[in-house]
Amino acid sequence: MATIKIKQVKSRIKCPATQKRTLDALGLTKLNKVVEHEATPQIMGMVAKVQHLISVVE
Numbered sequence: 613m614a615t616i617k618i619k620q621v622k623s624r625i626k627c628p629a630t631q632k633r634t635l636d637a638l639g640l641t642k643l644n645k646v647v648e649h650e651a652t653p654q655i656m657g658m659v660a661k662v663q664h665l666i667s668v669v670e
Contacts (some may be wrong), residue, residue, distance in 0.1 A: 613652065614650070614670070615648050615649065616650075616655070616657065616670050617646055617647070617648050617668070617669040617670070618638060618667075618669075619644065619667050619669065620635065620643055620645055620665060621643075621644070621665065621666060622643075623665075624657055631662050631665070633637070634658050634661050635666075637658060638658055638662075651670075662668050
């Protein structure tokens with residue numbers, strides 16, 4: 613499958629706990645950190661949930 617790079621661009625402060633857990637599940641713990649995942653439906657669903665905090669580079 614295709615891989616995508618996900619970068620956290622906004623702070624997780626004052627976000628709901630579910631969004632914080634989603635960022636943790638994606639492996640994003642710090643601002644400007646970049647992780648690489650396969651573009652599975654599960655990962656894309658998590659990306660959609662926190663799209664206001666991250667940017668995606670395909």
